Amino acid sequence: MLKRKVDVAIIGTGTAGMGAYREARKHTDSIALIEGGHYGTTCARVGCMPSKLLIAAAEAAHGAKHAGVFGLNVPTVETDGSAVLDRVKRERDRFVGFVVEDVDDFDDSHKVRGYAGFLDAHRLQIDNGLEITADRIVIATGSRPFIPEVLKGAGNRLLVNDDVFELEQLPASVLVVGTGVIGLELGQALSRLNVKVTMLSRKESIGGIADSEIRKIAADTFQSEFDLVLHAEVLAAKETLNGVQVTYRTQGGIVHTVVVDYVLSATGRIPNTDKLGLESTGITLDARGVPVSDRFTMQTSAPHIFIAGDANNELPLLHEASDEGRIAGSNAGTFPTVEPGHRRAGLGVVFSDPQIASVGKRAHELVPHTFITGKVSFHNQGRSRVMAKNQGMLKVYADQHNGTLMGAEMFGPAAEHIGHLLAWAVQQSLTVHEILGMPFYHPVIEEGVRTAFRDAAEQLKKIEREEVSHAVA
Numbered sequence: 001m002l003k004r005k006v007d008v009a010i011i012g013t014g015t016a017g018m019g020a021y022r023e024a025r026k027h028t029d030s031i032a033l034i035e036g037g038h039y040g041t042t043c044a045r046v047g048c049m050p051s052k053l054l055i056a057a058a059e060a061a062h063g064a065k066h067a068g069v070f071g072l073n074v075p076t077v078e079t080d081g082s083a084v085l086d087r088v089k090r091e092r093d094r095f096v097g098f099v100v101e102d103v104d105d106f107d108d109s110h111k112v113r114g115y116a117g118f119l120d121a122h123r124l125q126i127d128n129g130l131e132i133t134a135d136r137i138v139i140a141t142g143s144r145p146f147i148p149e150v151l152k153g154a155g156n157r158l159l160v161n162d163d164v165f166e167l168e169q170l171p172a173s174v175l176v177v178g179t180g181v182i183g184l185e186l187g188q189a190l191s192r193l194n195v196k197v198t199m200l201s202r203k204e205s206i207g208g209i210a211d212s213e214i215r216k217i218a219a220d221t222f223q224s225e226f227d228l229v230l231h232a233e234v235l236a237a238k239e240t241l242n243g244v245q246v247t248y249r250t251q252g253g254i255v256h257t258v259v260v261d262y263v264l265s266a267t268g269r270i271p272n273t274d275k276l277g278l279e280s281t282g283i284t285l286d287a288r289g290v291p292v293s294d295r296f297t298m299q300t301s302a303p304h305i306f307i308a309g310d311a312n313n314e315l316p317l318l319h320e321a322s323d324e325g326r327i328a329g330s331n332a333g334t335f336p337t338v339e340p341g342h343r344r345a346g347l348g349v350v351f352s353d354p355q356i357a358s359v360g361k362r363a364h365e366l367v368p369h370t371f372i373t374g375k376v377s378f379h380n381q382g383r384s385r386v387m388a389k390n391q392g393m394l395k396v397y398a399d400q401h402n403g404t405l406m407g408a409e410m411f412g413p414a415a416e417h418i419g420h421l422l423a424w425a426v427q428q429s430l431t432v433h434e435i436l437g438m439p440f441y442h443p444v445i446e447e448g449v450r451t452a453f454r455d456a457a458e459q460l461k462k463i464e465r466e467e468v469s470h471a472v473a
Contacts, residue, residue, distance in 0.1 A: 002130045006032045008332045009124055009134035011116050011276070013039055013103055015318050016309025017140035019325025020332065021106065024138070027333030029107075032132050034124070036115035039103045048318060050092040050165040051185050055351050057084045058192035062353070069388045079194045081170030088165055117277040121302050136304045136332040139291065140325060141272040143310035147265050148234070151177060154246075154263040155239035161186060161266065170195055171261035175246050177234060179206050183266030184222075184352050191226040198258060200232040200248060207356040208348065210364050211409050214393050218411045221354065221391055237263055271313045281305065288313065296340035298328035306332055317348065345427035346407075349416045354392045357419030360407030360426040363397055372400045372463070374432070374456025378412045381448040389413035389445075396422070396432075396452050403431040403460050414445045421449070432456045 007030035010020050021033050064077045103111075114128035124132045145160035152158065159174075161182050172195065176187040179201040191197040199222075206222065209215040222228045231251045238245045240259065247257045271290050278285060284292045284301040291300040291307050295314060298306040306328035309321035327341030350356035363373065375395040384390040392412025398405050408422045425435055432453050440450045 003133070004032065004130060005133045006030045007134070008032070008136045008138065008329075009034060009116075009132055010138045010140060010329070010332075011124070012140035012142055012272075012309070012311070014140060014142045014309060015321040016142075016311070016325035016328070017138070018099075018102065019322050020138045020140055020306075020308060020329030021110075023326050023329030024333040025107075025110075026330070031107075031110045032112050032134065033106065033110045034112045034114065034116045034126065034132075036113070036127070039100050049095045050088050051161070051182075051189075052351060053088040053091050054084070054165070054189045054193075055185060057087070058189035059353060061194075062192045066388070079170065081193065082168060084170065084193060085165070085167055092165060115275075117275065118280045119277070121281040121283070121305065136335050137306070138298075138325075138328045138332050139273065139276070139305065139307040139311050140309050140328070141276065141311045143269040143271050143313070145265065146268045146270045148177070148267055150234050151237050151263055151265050153237040153239065154244040157239050157244035157262050158237075159262050159264045161264075164264065172196060173243075173260040174198075174262050174264050175244075175258060175260045176200070176264045176266055178266035178268070179228070180208060180266060180268060181350050183264070184350060186264065186266065188222070188226065188352050196260075198227040198229065198260070200234065201228070201230045202233060204230045206230075207350040207352060207411075208358065209356060209409065209411060210358070210362045211395055214395065214409055214411045217391070217393055218354075218356070221411075222352075269310065271311045273307075273311055295324075296327070296343060297331055297338050298324055298341070299331070299338065303338075304332075304335055319344070319347075345423045347419055347423040349419055351416065354389070354412045355410075355415035357410045357415035357422075358408070359410075359419055359422040360405070361397065362407055362409050363395070366397060366406060370400060371397045371406055372456055372459040373397055374452045374454070374459065376448045376452040376455065378445075378448055381445065381451070383443040383445045383447065384413050386443065387413070394418070394448060394452050396449075396456055398432050398456050398460070400460065400463055403433060403456075404429055405432065405435065412445075412448075418446065418449055421446070432460060 007028040008024045009032040010017050011034045013035040061077055064074045067074045114126040116124045116126050119125050122133055174190055174195055174197055176183045176199040184207045187197050187199045206215055206218050209218055232248050234248045236247045243259050243261050244263050245259050249255050273290055286292050290313050293300050293307050293312055298308050300307055308324035308328040331338040345360050348358045373395050378384045378390050378392045394410040396408045405425050436453050440447055
């Protein structure tokens with residue numbers, strides 16, 4: 001058996017693994033960078049980039065179909081499904097190529113091809129026969145789509161997001177199971193590209209929206225565009241000669257049966273930690289079998305073992321994986337000296353239309369009666385109406401004592417941009433009054449943001465008046 005000893009072993013070469021490698025290499029040249037699958041990140045291969053390419057095509061089609069609101073006549077909009085997918089694949093491969101080029105620049109002597117499993121807290125067995133002993137180890141194995149058992153009956157007609165971008169032609173119909181980020185983005189895009197879409201949500205969750213009022217607005221908006229069914233439970237899926245038959249039950253116990261070309265499972269992702277043999281390390285695992293870790297140092301209960309990126313199942317977002325990888329790699333490189341890493345204000349975006357954004361803490365994550373809520377509807381917001389994008393709502397949450405912005409949730413136009421502005425404000429601990437002192441141009445969608453903060457300011461004044469009144473009494 002071949003054996004090798006290194007200072008740092010990194011399992012996985014996705015966003016987190018690549019970041020960890022770059023940081024660890026600043027401190028040591030004794031590194032094993034282990035990868036059993038393809039080089040290239042989830043984002044570039046099957047996630048954010050190809051999905052946004054599909055969404056861009058869908059938005060172009062939707063805009064042409066609804067140009068009549070501006071007095072423009074577009075007689076027909078024909079979708080060339082194969083051409084749409086060809087561009088998705090071509091541009092996707094371009095993005096992946098950039099990532100692979102980065103890995104190609106890594107020292108070849110550091111690269112180890114194969115899947116790793118723990119023999120103990122310091123030793124890794126690679127399936128190519130190599131045994132690696134490492135002083136420090138970074139787990140950056142990413143995640144994979146979760147497929148409920150009930151959907152596996154769809155056989156070859158079952159898709160996950162990875163598969164959508166490999167299709168040669170757009171199907172005529174798809175049943176999407178799950179209304180999270182992946183299901184909502186891909187389902188709406190397919191619908192706008194003339195695919196008949198039925199989307200099922202087991203509960204009432206839509207795009208991760210926590211606020212019930214905003215969630216209701218979103219549900220009504222999407223239901224006006226495609227068949228969105230809430231509180232639906234899939235009972236069975238069976239592959240047929242030319243499709244798949246799915247039976248599901250809705251509220252009231254009503255059972256429905258549909259036949260579609262494909263079923264898209266969009267029920268979340270699970271960390272790729274279940275086949276690592278973590279039980280051999282003695283580290284503490286949570287109820288899901290994922291190592292418990294410190295989000296500031298990335299250390300597990302075994303101080304020399306770190307975990308970063310989607311593997312820790314905390315925030316499966318590229319920018320978070322990048323930060324975590326850098327922190328884990330740096331600390332693995334300097335261990336036993338470790339330093340807490342910089343973590344940014346929370347920011348999440350769903351590229352639906354209208355878009356969804358969450359910033360900092362949402363209402364249900366805050367202590368009741370310690371914050372106020374300012375809100376604005378975009379129904380009559382000037383710039384939004386000009387563009388016929390006047391749908392949705394924004395809510396901002398501020399500390400009721402000092403007015404510091406704590407978080408926000410939005411369903412509406414340009415949420416990807418407004419979300420960034422609000423996240424910057426949260427990270428800078430700006431107050432409602434400081435934000436209102438910032439420039440707001442006219443006419444822009446951001447004027448709606450100002451309206452929400454004006455609402456918050458009025459509530460802060462009301463609380464201040466009540467406190468003064470009580471003090472006098």
